Amino acid sequence: MTAQEKYDDLKEYLRGLGSVAVAFSGGVDSTFLLKTAHDVLGDNCIAVTARSASFPKRELDEALDFCKKEGIRHFVVDSEELMIPGFSHNPTNRCYLCKHELFTEIFELSEKNGIKAVAEGSNMDDNGDYRPGLMAVAELGIKSPLRHAKLYKKEIRQLSKELALPTWNKQSFACLSSRFVYGEEITVPKLGMVEKAEQLLLDLGFHQVRVRIHGENLARIEVDESELKKVLLNRKKITEALKSYGFTYVTMDLTGYRTGSMNETLSDETLSEKVSAE
Incomplete structure (x- = not known):
């Protein structure tokens, strides 16, 4: 069809x-x-x-x-x-x-x-x-x-x-809780850190972004492969800003953005729990 x-x-x-x-x-x-x-x-x-x-x-x-x-x-x-x-x-x-x-x-x-x-x-x-x-x-x-x-x-x-919808080319989005490693506590302050970090990257012109949080203070930045170099060009600005938000360590994921990267740590048994279409 x-x-x-x-x-x-x-x-x-x-x-x-x-x-x-x-x-x-x-x-x-x-x-x-x-x-x-x-x-x-x-x-x-x-x-x-x-x-x-x-x-x-x-x-x-x-x-x-x-x-x-x-x-x-x-x-x-x-x-x-x-x-x-x-x-x-x-x-x-x-x-x-x-x-x-x-x-x-x-x-x-x-x-x-x-x-x-x-x-x-x-x-x-x-x-x-x-x-x-x-x-x-x-x-x-x-x-x-x-x-x-x-x-x-x-x-x-x-x-x-x-249909001339403003979202036709909008970046994919998932709730901010998806930025946390399974088993690590989700808190309002850490959600705020992630939101500010992602907003900064969007304001800098990045199209598709994720800022994953590991532990209390490590940020793992994911962007499209085509924009990896742009992260390095803005390295100082990004690092200074994220540290002011509460992060101690700021890293870039060399694999680039992909959906559900936190699921990569799950077992095959857990991943098999999928729901098919109606």
Whole structure:
């Protein structure tokens, strides 16, 4: 199937839901899903964004601006993951704990507003990595329209560009808690260190960035391979800034950016716990 045929299938699927609450982070996938759902369902589509310490302010601001511009009913819920029992210890199922709590809250909000379904923006590429959050999606009956339509990230970017969405070429993003080594404690101060460090790199013009935190004070910077040299050219500025944020050691990962690099330490047994598409 072509991307356009999948897009048509997506619209038909959303139309069949009747009404939907989209878990909206402001990223590439959820923006495309929300735009399509709103085009199809109008006011029977709402957006719900979670505000927490692991969600950067710039992402929240962009989500608010998009919904205001598009005339989409938008709800912001406070979802403080660090209050979830066990979450701050960063277990391997951390994402499951977070998503289960968040989607339960979105379900309750949806029922109060007469919305029948809740949807999230995972795509076909998400089937290939360790994604414990998808276990919560399956358990709670959350809809995954992009996976239903068998859309891949590349196709979503293509279609987003055709729709003139500002996110068509936006960098991939995951919550800041994903920057921590499994088993190391997640705290508000360390989340703040990571957020400021990544914002600095974005302000310097880097496109795709991750600042992974190891222990209390070591930063491991990941950027696209094409921008590794740029890190060295800005070495002094980056090092001085990150040390002022609380890091003692500032390192660059020579492999470059890749999704789920923290999962590289997991066992084969843990990695086998994947959820396939609907």
